Amino acid sequence: MIAPELTQCILCPRKCRADRTKNKGFCGAGKQIRLARAALHFWEEPCISGTNGSGAVFFSGCNLKCCFCQNASISSQNFGAVITQNRLAEIFLELQEQGAHNINLVTAGHYLPQIIPVLEKTKPELRIPVIYNTSSYESVENLKKLDGLIDIYLPDFKFFSSETAKKYANAPDYPEIAEKAIREMLQQTGEPVFKEDLLKTGCIIRHLVMPGHRQESIRLLHYLAENLNRGQFLLSLMAQYTPMQNSVYPELNRRITKMEYQSVLRTAQELNFSGYSQDKSSSNYEYTPDFNLEGVLR
Ligand code: SF4
Structure with missing residues (x-):
């Protein structure tokens, strides 16, 4: 069944009003789910990830399309195969059977009208948490529909400056939208709850330190410390920025330096955030999986 909101799509802050029953929107999504x-x-x-791994479900397309995206083959080039809602339900259960610690919906926002009925149907059979992994360029209205269906949010906070967000993602409203979206996520999950070493409910705010932008990262951390309750979320400071191709922005054609990452990490420590950091040597291609339809088709 085609969701009525897809005929003039305003699901996300792009509000591109595509008729997705006939065409694709800015995000690359049409009327059917692509994985x-x-x-x-x-x-x-x-x-x-734990020891068994996270059951990651990578959706094709993206409404943000950062120019430095490390998953460009799916975010911009829209690689993937069309599947039915029944198949998506099977995939969730198959990942659970494989021993996944959770079901991890990666960049799923543009398919929420199709995904929500699947989550409602499968949730009673899932013994593991469901994760919503997002750029945070999401409308609060959409996120409210996930209340009770999502156990863990993994939101990025990518840009703190509107100028940077405009330059790299053509989304000058990103900082404001992301803050509102993250506040809604925190409202839904409450404080992080662990069972043994695994997160069961909660929110991990992720920030990727980018070359030439450490001062912006530091300003973001101060803002989060002053405006959000640090006990309500974990912070994950990422060092894995990897230049994928020759960017039109020369400053993006290198990895971050040790000094850049250490200075941001030191700020996070001084501000007493709880959470995760990455070894600087983690900036490599391992974080980008092969997008080869593994697990997608029957
Ligand atoms: S979800 Fe996609 S089609 Fe809908 S408004 Fe956003 S970018 Fe446009």
């Missing part, structure tokens, strides 16, 4: 990969994934935070 690029559904498999165990070992490169999330330790409390998400």
